[in-house]
Amino acid sequence: MSRKPYIRTLSSTSWWLAQPRYIRYMAREVSCVLIGAYTGVIVVGLLRLSEGANAWAGFVAAMQTPASVVFHLLALAFALYHTTTWFNVTPKAMPLQFGDTQVPGSIIIGAHYAGWIVISAALLLLAGV
Amino acid sequence: MEMTTTDIVIVGAGGAGLRAAIAIAESNPDLKIALLSKVYPMRSHTVAAEGGAAGVAKDEDSLDNHFNDTVSGGDWLCDQDAVDLFVEQAPKELTQMEHWGCPWSRTSDGKVAVRPFGGMKIERTWYAADKTGFHMLHTLFQTSMQYPSIERYDEYYTTDLLMVDGACRGVAAIEMRTGQMRLFRAKAVIICTGGAGRVFPFTTNGAIKTGDGMAMAYRAGVALKDMEFVQYHPTGLPGTGILITEGSRGEGGILVNNDGYRYLQDYNLGPPDPWPRKKAMELGPRDRLSQAFWHEQKKGRTISTPHGDVVHLDLRHLGEKKINERLPMVRDLAISYVGVDPVKEPIPVRPVVHYTMGGIDTDIDAKTAVPGLFAAGECACVSINGANRLGSNSLTELLVFGSRAGRGAAEVAMAESTHVDESAIEKAAEEARAKVTGLFQNVGGGETISGLRKDMNSTMEEGAGIYRTEESLKDTCVTMKEIHARFANIDLEDKSNVYNTDLLQALELGAMIDVARAMAVSALNRQESRGSHQRLDFVERDDEKFLRHSLASYAGADDPGVDYRDVVITRSQPAERVYGGDQK
Amino acid sequence: MSLRTFELEIMRYDPDKDSEPRFETFSVPCEEDWVVLDAVNYVKDNLDRTLSYRWSCHMAVCGSCGMMINGEPSLSCKTFMRHMPDKIRIEPLANFPIERDLVVVMDDFMDKLASVKPYLVAKEKKAVEDGSYLQSPAQLKKFKQYTLCINCTLCYSACPQYALGEGFVGPAALALAHRYNLDSRDVGRSARADVVASNEGIWECSFVGACSEVCPEHVDPAGAIQQTKIASTLDYFKDLITPGRDK
Ligand SMILES: Cc1cc2nc3c(=O)[nH]c(=O)nc-3n(C[C@H](O)[C@H](O)[C@H](O)COP(=O)(O)OP(=O)(O)OC[C@H]3O[C@@H](n4cnc5c(N)ncnc54)[C@H](O)[C@@H]3O)c2cc1C
Ligand code: SF4
Numbered sequence: 001m002s003r004k005p006y007i008r009t010l011s012s013t014s015w016w017l018a019q020p021r022y023i024r025y026m027a028r029e030v031s032c033v034l035i036g037a038y039t040g041v042i043v044v045g046l047l048r049l050s051e052g053a054n055a056w057a058g059f060v061a062a063m064q065t066p067a068s069v070v071f072h073l074l075a076l077a078f079a080l081y082h083t084t085t086w087f088n089v090t091p092k093a094m095p096l097q098f099g100d101t102q103v104p105g106s107i108i109i110g111a112h113y114a115g116w117i118v119i120s121a122a123l124l125l126l127a128g129v
Numbered sequence: 130m131e132m133t134t135t136d137i138v139i140v141g142a143g144g145a146g147l148r149a150a151i152a153i154a155e156s157n158p159d160l161k162i163a164l165l166s167k168v169y170p171m172r173s174h175t176v177a178a179e180g181g182a183a184g185v186a187k188d189e190d191s192l193d194n195h196f197n198d199t200v201s202g203g204d205w206l207c208d209q210d211a212v213d214l215f216v217e218q219a220p221k222e223l224t225q226m227e228h229w230g231c232p233w234s235r236t237s238d239g240k241v242a243v244r245p246f247g248g249m250k251i252e253r254t255w256y257a258a259d260k261t262g263f264h265m266l267h268t269l270f271q272t273s274m275q276y277p278s279i280e281r282y283d284e285y286y287t288t289d290l291l292m293v294d295g296a297c298r299g300v301a302a303i304e305m306r307t308g309q310m311r312l313f314r315a316k317a318v319i320i321c322t323g324g325a326g327r328v329f330p331f332t333t334n335g336a337i338k339t340g341d342g343m344a345m346a347y348r349a350g351v352a353l354k355d356m357e358f359v360q361y362h363p364t365g366l367p368g369t370g371i372l373i374t375e376g377s378r379g380e381g382g383i384l385v386n387n388d389g390y391r392y393l394q395d396y397n398l399g400p401p402d403p404w405p406r407k408k409a410m411e412l413g414p415r416d417r418l419s420q421a422f423w424h425e426q427k428k429g430r431t432i433s434t435p436h437g438d439v440v441h442l443d444l445r446h447l448g449e450k451k452i453n454e455r456l457p458m459v460r461d462l463a464i465s466y467v468g469v470d471p472v473k474e475p476i477p478v479r480p481v482v483h484y485t486m487g488g489i490d491t492d493i494d495a496k497t498a499v500p501g502l503f504a505a506g507e508c509a510c511v512s513i514n515g516a517n518r519l520g521s522n523s524l525t526e527l528l529v530f531g532s533r534a535g536r537g538a539a540e541v542a543m544a545e546s547t548h549v550d551e552s553a554i555e556k557a558a559e560e561a562r563a564k565v566t567g568l569f570q571n572v573g574g575g576e577t578i579s580g581l582r583k584d585m586n587s588t589m590e591e592g593a594g595i596y597r598t599e600e601s602l603k604d605t606c607v608t609m610k611e612i613h614a615r616f617a618n619i620d621l622e623d624k625s626n627v628y629n630t631d632l633l634q635a636l637e638l639g640a641m642i643d644v645a646r647a648m649a650v651s652a653l654n655r656q657e658s659r660g661s662h663q664r665l666d667f668v669e670r671d672d673e674k675f676l677r678h679s680l681a682s683y684a685g686a687d688d689p690g691v692d693y694r695d696v697v698i699t700r701s702q703p704a705e706r707v708y709g710g711d712q713k
Numbered sequence: 714m715s716l717r718t719f720e721l722e723i724m725r726y727d728p729d730k731d732s733e734p735r736f737e738t739f740s741v742p743c744e745e746d747w748v749v750l751d752a753v754n755y756v757k758d759n760l761d762r763t764l765s766y767r768w769s770c771h772m773a774v775c776g777s778c779g780m781m782i783n784g785e786p787s788l789s790c791k792t793f794m795r796h797m798p799d800k801i802r803i804e805p806l807a808n809f810p811i812e813r814d815l816v817v818v819m820d821d822f823m824d825k826l827a828s829v830k831p832y833l834v835a836k837e838k839k840a841v842e843d844g845s846y847l848q849s850p851a852q853l854k855k856f857k858q859y860t861l862c863i864n865c866t867l868c869y870s871a872c873p874q875y876a877l878g879e880g881f882v883g884p885a886a887l888a889l890a891h892r893y894n895l896d897s898r899d900v901g902r903s904a905r906a907d908v909v910a911s912n913e914g915i916w917e918c919s920f921v922g923a924c925s926e927v928c929p930e931h932v933d934p935a936g937a938i939q940q941t942k943i944a945s946t947l948d949y950f951k952d953l954i955t956p957g958r959d960k
Contacts, residue, residue: 002307002308002309002626002627002728003306003307003627003728003812004627004728005728005810005811005812005818006726006728006733006734006810006811007810007811008734008807008808008811010808010873010876010877012877015873015876015877016873019784019923021871021921021922021923021926022873022921022923025919025921025922025923029919089920089922089935089939091936092922092925092933092935092936092939092940093936093939093940093942093943094940094943095936095940097851097854097855099851100850100851100854102854168767168769168775168777169777169819169823169864171775171776171863171864172767172769172770172775172776172777173775174769174770174775176770176774176775176776176863177770177772177774177775221841221842224841224844224845225841227845227846228833228835228839228841228845228846229832229833230832230833230893230896230898230899232853232856232857232860233845234850234853235848235849235850235853236850237849237850238847238849239847239848239849239850239852240845240847241845260774260861263774263863264860267860267862271831271832271889272832272833274826274827274830274831274832275830275832283819283823306812306818335769335770335771335775336768336769336770336771337769368746369771369772371771371772372772458774462772462773465773465791465793466746466772467746577762578762579758579759621762622761622762622763623762623763623765625727625729625763626729627727627728627729627812627813628765628812628813628814628816629765630757630764630765630766631762631763
């Protein structure tokens with residue numbers, strides 16, 4: 001008898017359940033859906049604003065419903081997850097080397113967090129909070 | 130039988146085989162090359178070499194120095210014309226590797242860095258951290274991919290050289306994934322199958338180092354030269370035999386016994402200071418260091434562990450930064466396999482079988498006595514290593530003699546206008562196939578591969594280890610003869626074709642038995658002590674009788690016959706080997 | 714030395730007899746300091762001669778002995794029994810066809826490795842007599858990590874993109890291309906780009922990152938691929954701005 005290589009197949013719909021690390025990856029990818037949805041909300045808000053005070057007030061009221069609060073909390077959680085997972089891989093994608101020494105990953109990651117805080121603070125300041 | 134016709138067959142895709150293939154492809158792109166290997170090229174054991182490759186690099190060094198270190202390191206059993214050629218070609222070949230991208234470690238001004246090695250007077254060992262063989266093998270393999278004339282046959286186990294009218298005209302090989310025997314017809318054949326450390330139980334050699342090519346050439350009528358010289362490396366990890374490179378002593382590591390005492394000073398290798406000194410103490414040659422361990426053990430000054438006695442290799446004073454930069458693999462291996470972090474604790478080590486100085490008898494052009502047949506690398510004996518190889522000469526030897534074999538075979542192939550007759554070579558191949566089918570037909574003999582292997586390993590260690598006597602060697606020769614006879618009674622449990630490793634292990638065992646017998650009988654006949662061959666009953670070197678190469682010829686079931694040939698001496702007369710403070 | 718007995722559940726597949734793989738269980742008394750490969754060798758030498766698998770160096774550098782050990786792609790010579798539960802499941806590396814038992818078919822990987830032109834392309838051929846190129850330790854350090862790949866293919870076994878997508882060049886091969894691209898002596902980047910920057914190359918990678926997690930040599934192929942994506946994007950824009958620029 002001769003060769004008969006056996007090919008194992010992977011389900012194209014449920015492969016990501018096979019390993020915890022695939023699930024984590026999916027969570028990172030899926031988290032962008034909520035971020036996308038939130039962007040949609042902001043766009044709607046801008047539209048309302050352009051339509052006048054009444055429209056804007058209606059939008060603000062809608063934002064205050066319990067469902068909307070829950071949505072915001074969820075979106076925040078996913079945005080944080082999305083951001084931190086990407087920050088944590090930046091040293092891989094953008095390694096820095098000065099002369100002979102490799103910049104430690106923690107510094108590159110730290111710089112991203114620092115940048116995040118500075119920009120957030122600047123925005124808040126601009127918004128007059 | 131399916132036949133492939135090519136110009137040159139190379140058996141073995143380790144450092145030597147790949148270098149030979151590239152040399153042929155560069156010298157004539159029209160020559161077709163079949164490169165056969167029983168493992169994928171990057172699995173070849175060259176991958177395990179750690180320390181480095183020797184070649185004169187510094188202004189204050191000279192070819193003469195490298196020559197003298199090599200010849201005295203080999204206890205004057207080296208052929209001096211070959212050594213001259215070797216040291217002269219060495220820097221060129223290593224530079225060629227650099228041009229092919231080998232990531233040699235560098236000095237701050239961007240030049241290739243060199244480190245001290247045992248028995249070498251001046252730093253001349255080129256290194257790529259402590260993964261030199263790995264980087265060389267992968268560089269060669271990757272470089273070889275750009276030559277379309279190199280056709281690879283990965284996982285083809287070669288069983289026999291095919292002889293027609295006294296010349297080697299091809300090989301028979303088993304395609305492992307189908308189990309089919311294939312015939313390769315060629316104008317020249319190069320054997321590059323590596324060493325045979327697996328003949329012994331405790332070795333740095335990987336599972337594939339079973340002396341296949343040595344046995345093939347031997348059975349085809351080429352003598353095995355200087356087989357009694359087997360190198361013990363002084364620093365292997367207990368249990369696994371994993372190597373801790375000599376480079377760790379080159380970087381400043383020291384060896385101490387159970388009292389924390391640098392015992393090498395008691396064996397004509399001292400004084401211990403000032404440190405580091407080349408060719409002294411821990412940077413003495415391997416044979417001397419392994420022998421010193423044996424004496425310490427006899428004196429009860431070693432440390433006992435469940436895996437045998439050890440001494441300590443202390444690297445702590447080098448500091449974490451240097452260890453990480455120069456010896457990262459050593460650190461990783463020690464932590465993983467013996468649970469010792471060399472930054473914090475000394476590493477337990479003991480001598481371990483490492484290298485076969487002997488091998489297929491070739492001349493300075495890597496040619497054997499059989500027309501059309503070449504050999505290079507650890508399987509060959511040119512001989513530049515004599516009675517004791519200096520660390521880091523072997524990786525360079527692969528390059529120098531690998532490319533020489535390649536060019537030589539190319540010339541032969543270009544001179545031969547036609548291939549040999551199909552029917553003649555098919556007949557030879559059928560005989561090879563019959564041997565393999567014969568193995569399948571054995572039933573009820575009751576011998577097992579693992580059982581025979583164990584018996585071979587233990588008799589070789591007992592009788593032909595670091596120190597040998599007439600009695601121990603005679604016992605081993607008799608036992609090995611019995612093992613050879615018992616081999617006819619092994620039963621293959623696996624009768625299938627696809628990737629039958631039971632069959633391959635049986636073939637490998639057959640090769641090892643023949644090689645082991647050549648080692649034991651050659652050792653019995655050499656009634657002197659020289660380099661790695663130490664006899665308790667003949668403790669002196671005897672130039673009168675034995676400044677000669679031994680040549681073992683295959684005699685089937687009988688013990689091999691052993692002849693001798695004078696060593697080629699051109700400009701260095703045999704003298705005492707002096708290391709440590711007594712050096713001039 | 715103390716012995717502990719493990720149950721090894723090994724996937725078997727004999728193309729002559731089996732229509733699909735099955736599991737077979739072996740009881741193996743193991744010494745404290747054994748690795749999984751030692752236990753598998755014990756099975757071959759003492760319990761079943763027909764078991765097929767690859768191994769050679771037993772020091773984590775030849776790259777032969779990769780297996781799925783309890784679902785994780787691992788080098789069996791570097792996976793210690795002392796860290797293992799009493800029951801161990803051993804399978805051939807995932808995402809490759811099974812030739813027999815623990816032996817997988819490597820052809821696709823070998824082809825992909827060759828496809829990225831993994832060799833130094835020099836600006837002009839230099840004679841050996843002219844000596845070595847200069848390369849500073851800093852220049853060496855830039856690519857050194859990516860030279861450390863032992864071709865064990867664990868990363869291919871971990872990569873869902875390789876498993877699903879047709880033809881993904883894959884982590885190790887792309888990391889090797891990156892190694893040469895970063896080498897100060899090399900000018901072959903644009904020649905490699907055909908394969909590397911194609912749809913089957915870096916753009917097939919969705920940065921799951923599993924390859925880097927399982928890599929025994931810390932090569933970080935995922936990092937190499939992301940860096941190549943950035944470099945290749947920059948190339949694209951540079952080409953837009955200055956068409957026909959010298960690469
Ligand atoms: C742990 C270790 C560390 C070392 N360190 C150093 C060092 O620092 N410096 C130094 O100079 N030397 C060192 N050496 C020695 C040196 O590495 C070897 O001598 C050298 O690599 C051998 O290379 P080779 O090409 O002859 O054989 P290998 O690399 O062993 O290749 C043999 C080839 O032959 C093939 N083959 C064998 N049998 C068959 C068959 N029947 N059919 C088909 N193919 C077959 C194999 O598949 C393989 O491709 C070291 C050795 C070891 C074991
Ligand atoms: S990148 Fe790592 S996991 Fe992938 S083949 Fe290379 S060494 Fe193995």
